[in-house]
Structure formats: C-alpha cells, structure tokens
Amino acid sequence: MIYEGKAITVKEIEGGIAQLNFDLQGESVNKFNRLTLEELRNATNILTSRTDLKGLVVTSSKDSFIVGADITEFKDLFSGPEDELVANNLGANEIFSAIEDLPFPTVTAINGIALGGGFEMCLATDYRVMAPKAKVGLPETKLGIFPGFGGTVRLSRLVGVDNAVEWICGATENRADVALKVGAVDAIVEPDKLVDAALSIIHQVNNGKLDNLARREEKKGKIKLNVMESMMAFEISKAFVGAKAGKNYPAPVEAIKVMQKHAGMTRDKAIEVEAKGFAKMAKTEVSASLIGLFLNDQELKHKAKRWAKDAADVKLAAVLGAGIMGGGVAYQSALKGTPIIMKDINPEGIALGLKEAKKLLLKRIDKGRMKPDQMADVLNSITPALNYGDFKNVDLVVEAVVENPKVKDAVLREVEGQVREDAILTSNTSTISIDLLAKNLKRPENFCGMHFFNPVHMMPLVEVIRGKKTSDRAIATAVAYATAMGKTPIVVNDCPGFLVNRVLFPYFGGFIGLVRDGADFQKVDKVMEKFGWPMGPAYLLDVVGMDTGKHAGAVMAEGFPDRMKHEGTTAIDVMFDNKRYGQKNEKGFYRYELDRKGKQQKVVDEESYKLLKPVVQGDKEFEDDEIIARMMIPLCLETVRCLEDGIVESPADADMGLIYGIGFPPFRGGALRYIDQIGLDKFVELADKYADLGPLYQPTDKLREMAKNGQTFFA
Structure with a gap:
C-alpha cells in the first residue's frame, strides 16, 4: 500500500502503475470535504516523489465517482474575508495542479456521477474513460457560484469556449455520449472494463502511441482563439446567458467574464483569476440563499426517508x-x-x-x-x-x-x-x-x-x-x-389554509390594500416580478381563478378574522362579482387572447380600471420599495406565525414550502431567510412603519424578542 487514509487509498496494481481510489468511510457517496482534500494532498505528495511509477488510474469504490464538494462546509468557508476564501481555493488548486503535473500519465475511470469538484478532479488527469450510464458536469451556478477547482480553466481549453459556457452556465449533468462528442472524455466502456481501459491508455502513452504531455500543455496553455474570435465568443455568450439567467442570478455571466479574463493566460495565472471570481460570487446573498435552499432540500429528503421507515406499502x-x-x-x-x-x-x-x-x-x-x-x-x-x-x-x-x-x-x-x-x-x-x-x-x-x-x-x-x-x-x-x-x-x-395558502392570502391582502390606496395593479405586478416572483399578484390571481381566490379568501377570513377579514368591497370582489374569473374565462385583471402558438397571452384591459374605480380610495404614486414592503411584510409575518404556531416543524420546511408551492424567488431563499438577510431588527423596524395598516403588518412578540436578542431563523 502506497497510501492509506479514511477517504483515499493508493496502491500499486500492475507493473508500476498505481491506483488512487476514493472511498470516503461512513458516507454513501464520495465528496470533497476537508478530510478528502487533505488526504488527496498527502497522497499526491507521495506520488510526486515516486520515480518508479509508470502511471496512475483514479477510481471510486462508491456507485458514484465524486458528487462534488461537501456543501455543508460552505457556510464556514464562505463566512470569512474574501481574501481568505481566495487563499483557500488556491490551496486546493495546488493539489489538482500537482495531480496534473505528476511525472507519469494519469487516467480517471468515471464509474458514476462526477459533478462539481468531482469532475474537476477528472479534468486534472490526462485522460478520462467513462461508463455509459455515468454523468459529468459542473453545476455550481445552481448554487450561485461557479467552478473553483480549476474547472473554468481546464474545461474551456479542453472542449472549447462554446461547450464550456453551455456546461458551466447551464449547470448541466451530461451523459457519456455527450461528453465523448465534445471531447470531455476519451472513451466510453462498460463499468467492469473501466480500469482495463485506463491501463490500456497508460500503456499506449508509455509505448509512444499517445502523447499525454501534449494533452497537458493544451489544458495548461492559453485558449486557442485570436482576439476577434475570443471577443465574439465571449460577448455573444454573455448577452445570451445574461438574458436567460436574468440579473438576479449573476453567477453564469460572472463565469463567462472570468473565462474571458483568463483566456490569454496560462494555467497558474488563470486559476488565480478563477479563485478571485469564485470568492466574489461566494460572498453574495444570492449564493447564501441558493446554498441554503440546497441544504433545506436535503433536510426535507432526510425527513422523507425517516418517515418511509414507518410507511405502509x-x-x-x-x-x-x-x-x-x-x-x-x-x-x-x-x-x-x-x-x-x-x-x-x-x-x-x-x-x-x-x-x-x-x-x-x-x-x-x-x-x-x-x-x-x-x-x-x-x-x-x-x-x-x-x-x-x-x-x-x-x-x-x-x-x-x-x-x-x-x-x-x-x-x-x-x-x-x-x-x-x-x-x-x-x-x-x-x-x-x-x-x-x-x-x-x-x-x-x-x-x-x-x-x-x-x-x-x-x-x-x-x-x-x-x-x-x-x-x-x-x-x-x-x-x-x-x-x-x-x-x-x-x-x-x-389550520385554515395549512401553510401555503395561509401565507399566500396575507400577500394578496397586501395587494388589495395597495389597489385600495391608489396603486396601479400593473405596476405592482411589474415591481414584484422584478423582485423575483414568476408573476405579479394580479396575474397570479387571474391564473388561480377569481372564484377560487374568493372562496379561499372567505375560508381564511373566517379562520383569521383579526388580520385576513377585509372591510367593504375589495378588488377581488369586484372581479368576481363581474364574472371576471381570470384565465379560465379569458378576463380578470387582464384580458387573455391566444397567440400564434395557441397559448393564452395577457393583454391590458381598460375595463378593469373602470370596474375598480369604486374601490380605489386614494391616488398615491407608490415607489417600488414601498410596494415591495407592503406586499412582503404580511407574507413574511404570516410565515413567522406558522412557525411559532407549530404549523411547520422548521424554518427549512416553511421556506421550501413557499419556494415549491407558490414560486417564492429561490435566489432570496424563502421568507424566513429573506428576513434573516434584512436583519430581524431592521425587518421589525420596517414593519412598524406600516403598523397602522392593521394586524397583517404587526410583528409578533416572539419576533420582537428574537430581534432584540440578535437571533436569526437559520443559525
């Protein structure tokens, strides 16, 4: 045995060829946590000193290869200063570069999923062979970041800018045939033949039939585009990806900017650019929210597994x-x-x-x-x-x-x-x-x-x-x-409305109040869509159906009369009374017409404004921030009440329910994480500004206590 740890072993398997095997003890999958990275460093140092070896095969004993970094460690890693995060990434990259520089040919045998840092490990070796059902990719942009272990550098040089942009910005998990077609892997073989295929490649290198050093220089060198080609490739990509991702998800465009910046650099300088860009994204609230969302989702999956033990078939x-x-x-x-x-x-x-x-x-x-x-x-x-x-x-x-x-x-x-x-x-x-x-x-x-x-x-x-x-x-x-x-x-x-509808109707209550006070429902929709909702409240009511909204609103008013019962006629009442039920009968706040593809398209209907006139009591021109506050405070406070009342078990349950149930903007992480990001003290202060609008806007005593004590919902 050349090296033996708790996550990695290295042994000689055939004629001077070593096998580095990932098998993280106590876990069902391999992942890059601190232990694995430290053992990889130790193993690589030993391999570097071995002048008698003729090659290295990298394998996994798990069903997956490596699923990526240990995301549970991200909060601690990302909470420090930006320069410390840069230094941390550069330290990790020293390991991957050392693997790339080993004095003998290297091949990775990808038996299962290799994502994020797992695929970056594969990219560090000279060649890659892949099982037919395995998948590879760099999905970090789903977490508001981008690859930080050399992925933007090596992939863009290996498969070209266009393919690298598609893989990184699209956060795709790619099948073996796709990976082979673009050149991300070198062969597809059955799982039981992976090691044999890897050994064959090493023998071909040692016999002079394959040039692994030329392959290395390609990955370590500059991107092979002239100035004009480079500008065209990156600028077009930024425009296309930016339009698709939107301004609320900056990581995909930042990944392109980083690749453009290091296109004319060799590996080590390029990795420095990647590390700085990575740290910048890791410090954003978007990243914190999306990582929190991922961890919350994992928590829900664990709960479901625990319940499954007692379930009947x-x-x-x-x-x-x-x-x-x-x-x-x-x-x-x-x-x-x-x-x-x-x-x-x-x-x-x-x-x-x-x-x-x-x-x-x-x-x-x-x-x-x-x-x-x-x-x-x-x-x-x-x-x-x-x-x-x-x-x-x-x-x-x-x-x-x-x-x-x-x-x-x-x-x-x-x-x-x-x-x-x-x-x-x-x-x-x-x-x-x-x-x-x-x-x-x-x-x-x-x-x-x-x-x-x-x-x-x-x-x-x-x-x-x-x-x-x-x-x-x-x-x-x-x-x-x-x-x-x-x-x-x-x-x-x-309870009435359970979680999702109980929280949704105070949001509609905020909308009803805005219309009453003179806000243009179209502007409210635009502001809330800009905030990140898939559709504004008027459009959402049209989609849900005014009859459904009217019925559910009555249930909520009966259950929580102190804050969900509305005096007089509301905008929803007007639409319902005039049989404007929304999309189901092609008229609500908006009118609906079929476009050329036969899909319903909303269009402005002046009749709506005429019908709403009797319920409009003001003519105030609302600023965007005030619209957001009046819409979001009731929703957030009702989520707090659901948690305090024991309707949901945890903040994670509450936030995921809103994201999956009503399309709460994922990049904001959920209502309770949104309060955390504002700061509980500042949120309570903001709510108090609108307290005269009624109980919907009045914080609970427990929330005030949490704010006073500097607490958060997510530790």
Whole structure:
C-alpha cells in the first residue's frame, strides 16, 4: 500500500502503475470535504516523489465517482474575508495542479456521477474513460457560484469556449455520449472494463502511441482563439446567458467574464483569476440563499426517508374525482410506477381525466422523453371506474372532488366503507380543515390531507396535513407515496389554509390594500416580478381563478378574522362579482387572447380600471420599495406565525414550502431567510412603519424578542 487514509487509498496494481481510489468511510457517496482534500494532498505528495511509477488510474469504490464538494462546509468557508476564501481555493488548486503535473500519465475511470469538484478532479488527469450510464458536469451556478477547482480553466481549453459556457452556465449533468462528442472524455466502456481501459491508455502513452504531455500543455496553455474570435465568443455568450439567467442570478455571466479574463493566460495565472471570481460570487446573498435552499432540500429528503421507515406499502392507489386535478394525480402516480384507479360518478369526468393523462404523455413523446410503448404502459396503469369494484385492494385513496366540505364529507364517508380497515384516506383539499373532514369518519387515525398543487405534473410540492387524530402511520404512508410520485412532501399541522395558502392570502391582502390606496395593479405586478416572483399578484390571481381566490379568501377570513377579514368591497370582489374569473374565462385583471402558438397571452384591459374605480380610495404614486414592503411584510409575518404556531416543524420546511408551492424567488431563499438577510431588527423596524395598516403588518412578540436578542431563523 502506497497510501492509506479514511477517504483515499493508493496502491500499486500492475507493473508500476498505481491506483488512487476514493472511498470516503461512513458516507454513501464520495465528496470533497476537508478530510478528502487533505488526504488527496498527502497522497499526491507521495506520488510526486515516486520515480518508479509508470502511471496512475483514479477510481471510486462508491456507485458514484465524486458528487462534488461537501456543501455543508460552505457556510464556514464562505463566512470569512474574501481574501481568505481566495487563499483557500488556491490551496486546493495546488493539489489538482500537482495531480496534473505528476511525472507519469494519469487516467480517471468515471464509474458514476462526477459533478462539481468531482469532475474537476477528472479534468486534472490526462485522460478520462467513462461508463455509459455515468454523468459529468459542473453545476455550481445552481448554487450561485461557479467552478473553483480549476474547472473554468481546464474545461474551456479542453472542449472549447462554446461547450464550456453551455456546461458551466447551464449547470448541466451530461451523459457519456455527450461528453465523448465534445471531447470531455476519451472513451466510453462498460463499468467492469473501466480500469482495463485506463491501463490500456497508460500503456499506449508509455509505448509512444499517445502523447499525454501534449494533452497537458493544451489544458495548461492559453485558449486557442485570436482576439476577434475570443471577443465574439465571449460577448455573444454573455448577452445570451445574461438574458436567460436574468440579473438576479449573476453567477453564469460572472463565469463567462472570468473565462474571458483568463483566456490569454496560462494555467497558474488563470486559476488565480478563477479563485478571485469564485470568492466574489461566494460572498453574495444570492449564493447564501441558493446554498441554503440546497441544504433545506436535503433536510426535507432526510425527513422523507425517516418517515418511509414507518410507511405502509402503496401497491395500488385510487383517486376520487377525475377531471383536471384527478387526471393529473392519476397521471403522476402511473408515470412513476404506482398503478391507480381513477373513479368518478360520471363517464364525462373519466373521459376528461384520461384526456388530461394522454395529453401529458403525448407531450413527453413529442419532447423525446418517452417512447410510444411506454405511454401505453402508463395508460394501462390507470384503471377508470364508475364504482368501487376493486377498492378492497386499494392501499391509499386521494379524494379530489369539488372543494366543498359537505361534498367531501359525503364522499369520504362513502369510500371509507369500501376500503380495507388499514387503507389510508387522504383529501386533496387546499383550505378545508382536516379535523372537520375527519369528524364523521370511523377511522380518523387513517386520514390526513394530501394537498397537490395545480398543475400536478409540474408543481413539486405536496402538503401532507396532520389532523389531531391522524396517526404517524397515515402521515408516513402519505409522505412515502408523495415521494414515490416524484414530489417533495412537507408535513404540516391542520389550520385554515395549512401553510401555503395561509401565507399566500396575507400577500394578496397586501395587494388589495395597495389597489385600495391608489396603486396601479400593473405596476405592482411589474415591481414584484422584478423582485423575483414568476408573476405579479394580479396575474397570479387571474391564473388561480377569481372564484377560487374568493372562496379561499372567505375560508381564511373566517379562520383569521383579526388580520385576513377585509372591510367593504375589495378588488377581488369586484372581479368576481363581474364574472371576471381570470384565465379560465379569458378576463380578470387582464384580458387573455391566444397567440400564434395557441397559448393564452395577457393583454391590458381598460375595463378593469373602470370596474375598480369604486374601490380605489386614494391616488398615491407608490415607489417600488414601498410596494415591495407592503406586499412582503404580511407574507413574511404570516410565515413567522406558522412557525411559532407549530404549523411547520422548521424554518427549512416553511421556506421550501413557499419556494415549491407558490414560486417564492429561490435566489432570496424563502421568507424566513429573506428576513434573516434584512436583519430581524431592521425587518421589525420596517414593519412598524406600516403598523397602522392593521394586524397583517404587526410583528409578533416572539419576533420582537428574537430581534432584540440578535437571533436569526437559520443559525
């Protein structure tokens, strides 16, 4: 054994050729944490001194190669001064450059996922061989940063500027055939032949058939473009990527700027430029938010795994009520491998549900994501039914009938008598109390909420709602089923609106108040979209549907009358009373027309302004900052209340629910992280400026205490 550590071993395997193997003890995957980097440094130092070796093969004993850096260490790394972060990166790069400079040929055998620092490790060697199902890439821009272990330097020289920009700015995970085509890897071989292929390349270098030194010089030299070619490549890329990423996500454009700056430099100088650019991005609030989002998502996945241990198997599901929502649930369940019965009382409903599933499957075929025979398999996994014939075999039921407590109560009581005693019943309600719906059930312990968001196939969140009598087994089974459907489940406790709608309606309350006081709803939309929301509040209400908004708003007003009940007629009331329901009947705050591609396009409708005149009591011209404050304070404070009331378990649950459920701007990290970034003391001070607008704008006593003590939601 040449070297033996807790993450890395090096041994001689054949005729003077060494194998450096990654196998981080105690972890299911390899990642670059402090331990791994330190051991790689030690191993490389030993390898550098070995004049008797003829080559090195780099391998992994895990199913993946290396998934990247240990993101849990980022907060400590990124919290220090910028110059310390630069020095840290340069120190790490010394290791990768030392690998690149080893006095013998080097080949990486990529058996599985190699991302971020894992792929940068691969790039440091002379050659790369890759298994057919492995994936490689540099996805750091998803975290608001870009590659910092030499990735922008080596990849841009190895595969060319255009391909490097596409991989780095697009944060893509690339298949083996794509990697081979652009020259990122040198061969694709079956997993059990990877080491043999690597050894073959080393023998060819040592026999003079391959020139690994020329390959090294290519990676270590300048980018081979003249001044005009370089300017064209980088300037066009910046314009295209900048337009696509938007100003709220600066990392992709900064990555291009860094590559442009070091294009005319050799490796070591280029790496210095990369390190400084990396440190600049690592210190941004965007990076902090996106890294926090990633860690929150990991926390949710860990919770789901813990719940799965107590879950009952769902081998057959059922959805009650076909239609668009029921068809969406049936499609998603069947697509992800859980057969489902789709029941409705009318053949027309069944036809609508199947039509929805077929439409979504045809889209997958059109995009090349599915073959026709696979579509048939999915459709065959959806069993349409007008009665309860096979319900004794059902493990879990999703009730998705009309949002009416009396109708839901009747349907749930009926289906409870048709399923086994151990079957789990769930309701896809968006606002109705789970305790209310459980009131007349014989087995309330087997009942919980499963709030899917529309459209089901696109929205990642499922709120799993616990009633007072709901058992852990019911929650665990619903969580496991949602996870099997490819969704992100968040467990919340019962209250009007649960988490997402409870938080959303104070946001709409802020909008109603702005319109009342004279704000132009179009300007409010533009300001909030500029802030980062995918659509402004007026447009969102049109998409949700004014009838839905009116109904849900009434539920919220009854549940929280002190702050969600509105005096007099509101802008939403005006639209509803004039049958302007939004996109569903092509007129709401905006009017909707079909464009040339047959998609609904919103257009300004002056009729809206005429109708709103009676509810407008002011004529104030609002500044952007005031619009943002009046919209965001109620949303943030209600999120705080949900946490304090125990509706959600943690700040991570709350923030991820808003990001996945209503499109809270990801680069801001969620409502509670947004408060953290402002500072709790400054946020309370800002809210107090608007306290005269009512309880929606008044901080809780606990939040004031946290602000006074200098606390944060995320430690």
